[in-house]
Amino acid sequence: MEADLQQLLAAWLGQEIDPARHAELIARVRDDEAFRQAFVAEIHLLGMLKTVQSPESRWLRIEDELGWNAPDLTDHEALEDVIVQQLPIEPPAEKRFRFTWRMAVAASLVLAIGAVFTFNAVQNRKQAPLPYPKVDALNGLAMFLKGEGVKWTSDTEPHPSTGDILAATHLDFTAGRITLSMLTGVVVEVEGPAHLELVDTAKVICHRGRIRAKVPPGAEGFVVLGPFAAILDLGTEFGVNVNDDGTMKGRIFKGKLEASLLGANGSPERSYYLDSEHADRTQEFLIDSRARRMDVVPKTNDFLSASAATALPYLTLPQTYAKTVLDSRPWSYWRFESVGSAPEFEVKNEIAGRPSLRGMGHFTTAGWPGANQCIEFPSTPDRQFLAMKELWTPTWRDGFAVEYWCVGSSISHSSLVAAVAPQDTNNHVFLMELTSRNRLTFHKPASHRLLHRWPAGWEGGDNVYSPDPYVPNRWQHVVGQVRGDRMELYVDGEPAGTLSIKPEHQDTLCQFVVGRLTTQPGSGVSIDRPFVGRLDELAVYDHPLSIEEIRAHSQLGHADPERR
Amino acid sequence: MRVLTQAEVDSILDRVENGHRDAFRLIVREFSLPLRSFLASQLHHHDDVDDMTQDVFIAAYRDLTTFRRGSDFGAWLRGIARNKLLDHFRSTSRRERALDRFRQEIGRLVEHDLETAALTQNAETIEALLHCISRLPEKLRRVVRAGLEGDKPAELAKQYVTTVGAIYNLHYRANQLLRECVQKGMG
Numbered sequence: 102m103e104a105d106l107q108q109l110l111a112a113w114l115g116q117e118i119d120p121a122r123h124a125e126l127i128a129r130v131r132d133d134e135a136f137r138q139a140f141v142a143e144i145h146l147l148g149m150l151k152t153v154q155s156p157e158s159r160w161l162r163i164e165d166e167l168g169w170n171a172p173d174l175t176d177h178e179a180l181e182d183v184i185v186q187q188l189p190i191e192p193p194a195e196k197r198f199r200f201t202w203r204m205a206v207a208a209s210l211v212l213a214i215g216a217v218f219t220f221n222a223v224q225n226r227k228q229a230p231l232p233y234p235k236v237d238a239l240n241g242l243a244m245f246l247k248g249e250g251v252k253w254t255s256d257t258e259p260h261p262s263t264g265d266i267l268a269a270t271h272l273d274f275t276a277g278r279i280t281l282s283m284l285t286g287v288v289v290e291v292e293g294p295a296h297l298e299l300v301d302t303a304k305v306i307c308h309r310g311r312i313r314a315k316v317p318p319g320a321e322g323f324v325v326l327g328p329f330a331a332i333l334d335l336g337t338e339f340g341v342n343v344n345d346d347g348t349m350k351g352r353i354f355k356g357k358l359e360a361s362l363l364g365a366n367g368s369p370e371r372s373y374y375l376d377s378e379h380a381d382r383t384q385e386f387l388i389d390s391r392a393r394r395m396d397v398v399p400k401t402n403d404f405l406s407a408s409a410a411t412a413l414p415y416l417t418l419p420q421t422y423a424k425t426v427l428d429s430r431p432w433s434y435w436r437f438e439s440v441g442s443a444p445e446f447e448v449k450n451e452i453a454g455r456p457s458l459r460g461m462g463h464f465t466t467a468g469w470p471g472a473n474q475c476i477e478f479p480s481t482p483d484r485q486f487l488a489m490k491e492l493w494t495p496t497w498r499d500g501f502a503v504e505y506w507c508v509g510s511s512i513s514h515s516s517l518v519a520a521v522a523p524q525d526t527n528n529h530v531f532l533m534e535l536t537s538r539n540r541l542t543f544h545k546p547a548s549h550r551l552l553h554r555w556p557a558g559w560e561g562g563d564n565v566y567s568p569d570p571y572v573p574n575r576w577q578h579v580v581g582q583v584r585g586d587r588m589e590l591y592v593d594g595e596p597a598g599t600l601s602i603k604p605e606h607q608d609t610l611c612q613f614v615v616g617r618l619t620t621q622p623g624s625g626v627s628i629d630r631p632f633v634g635r636l637d638e639l640a641v642y643d644h645p646l647s648i649e650e651i652r653a654h655s656q657l658g659h660a661d662p663e664r665r
Numbered sequence: 666m667r668v669l670t671q672a673e674v675d676s677i678l679d680r681v682e683n684g685h686r687d688a689f690r691l692i693v694r695e696f697s698l699p700l701r702s703f704l705a706s707q708l709h710h711h712d713d714v715d716d717m718t719q720d721v722f723i724a725a726y727r728d729l730t731t732f733r734r735g736s737d738f739g740a741w742l743r744g745i746a747r748n749k750l751l752d753h754f755r756s757t758s759r760r761e762r763a764l765d766r767f768r769q770e771i772g773r774l775v776e777h778d779l780e781t782a783a784l785t786q787n788a789e790t791i792e793a794l795l796h797c798i799s800r801l802p803e804k805l806r807r808v809v810r811a812g813l814e815g816d817k818p819a820e821l822a823k824q825y826v827t828t829v830g831a832i833y834n835l836h837y838r839a840n841q842l843l844r845e846c847v848q849k850g851m852g
Contacts, residue, residue: 102833102834102837104830106837107830107833107834109771110813110833111813111818111833112764112767112768112771113768113771114709114813114814114815115709115764115814115815117764118764120763120764120767123763123766123767126767126771127767127770127771127774130771130774130775131774137774137775137778138778140775141775141778141779141782142782142840142844143837143840144706144707144775144779145706145779145782145783145786146840146843146844147705147706147812147813147840148702148703148704148705148706148707149702149705149706149786149790149791149794150794150798150809150812150843151702151705151711151714151812152698152701152702152705152714152791153698153702153791153792153794153795153798154798154810154812155701155711155714160693160697160719160722161719162719162723163689163693163719163722163723163726166723166726167686167689167726168686232670587777589777593736594736594740595737595740595784596777596780596781596784599777599778599781648744648747648776648777648780649744649747649748652740652741652744655733655736656731656732656733656736659733659735
């Protein structure tokens, strides 16, 4: 243990040290991240050691406050667990009774019923599905988005639910429909009976079942393998049916793909190029690997139809939300209660004298009439973004924070807030994004990303990624901030990551762009990263927020799934 | 000990709000160890830790309606605890005392990292520690059992005929072994 750490621990534990050392140790804790982490690890563990080696408290004041009868907790542990998890809501136990013979009879009855209930509950618990194992997005291939009427082949294995990240795995079910998003953004719908094997982010094997895949720009090259057959996507929406007799039928709905009959070594023996844009081109094919045949067939309708697009939820906020934000003294605050109309999209700033946001695109507001509204960024091939009417100077010295609520419609690399300097370039000093997997960048996929770059540039920088993935169609509260020599990311009111940064900044005028990486025309991973989804309550602060403020803001909002 | 799922915690809190006060026992049982541990990392005296733990649970019970279901209840409790700690330090420390000012400044600087560390910890992690302590070599176990509070390092140094610095180093080594052991056990 190094001497500084020992001295710091001694002082932390109440022992006097030379006061002349105080300033040096404070500076070391502030500036040396490794030292600070080592100290935190020590006091964190010392706290745990003190706790496990001390007797359990009696909690007498809590008993007084709540009017507990102080039974032995451990004696009733199993029964309490069962009661809490299984019994319907009980009437409030507000009144205390004196113990009478009636109570004795009642107690006997309760015990008898409880015994039966406990037995049943234990049986039920044995049959309860296990939680699906958590997979970090770095090691994941896809996210489970939706299951409808799914009957899994195995009753004993854990099954994924909405938001679970999937590693390489088999998905085997006898009925129903599932929707996955590969972490590249490719959306795969599968109808049972089906057996799908996830191999990597760009390849699945369909052993059986009906598939419909939609491949967004940038994720081209997605492959579906069947029995001695393969489909290579070239930017498409397509359907594939793998039948029980081993035949594979495919159809192009939009775009282009190449379908192949594979030889014994996996190389394509025969292939067709399918193009939805040309009526005289192949649109549908049948591969019979046993007969070693691949034929063009007339178009049919026995493919999986696209499920209706899932409507994004509204964001429900209490009337007090704006006041709570204003209490935190934002430098600017845009609520998106109205956005104007083309070609003059303009969002007013709630802070008098501060700039509005000007829009380029086709924005609308979304929300129940009379209730909170948010802005919707629709899917469009056109350039679309909002930008502050004046340039913004990040307050590096005092720190600053950017706060918003967002919900994306898919897994897609998309920029929410970008500080660009000089304007209309792709040089950033600050960026908040949602990520996906792609071949040209090294980001952790399906995560919130906070980026700091100094000096402004288009490559490198300091990154923080959220530990948990974002889930399409789910509102989240996000804060990215700079506090002295640290950048901090918070998601849904909780710390999601922090990183030290060099505090050597100069005042720089930045273009504040919302919903797109840059204002530059064109497309590509370093140009557009368009956001498709809904955004609300965007606030910029000229100081960092405390964790209590962030939690207070986050706890006020929730999605309203009934109101689309 | 089985760790409650978030849905189970929410269900218990709903029951408490509906008047079933006894269900709050399950909350205390689930969260008391991590909460005491969080407070013990910042308070010297065992009695202070338990007093403040009770204060936090009582405040949480009174303000339960403001807790948003689906959020991390442990983090919410720590938020309350942080405010209680601030009040405690304001009322007990003497601003003119350099060590108190120093501790407050250090506390402020590590607040975020302590919260991040606490996020990965639950009652199961803390209980795994007990098992790991029992697996330490005898000398390290004695140092860990004694702790580093007050005069303990000096007493141990005398007992082992060594320096206070050596006792800190032994504890540091023990902590490294404990972290590895807990990590293996939880993995």
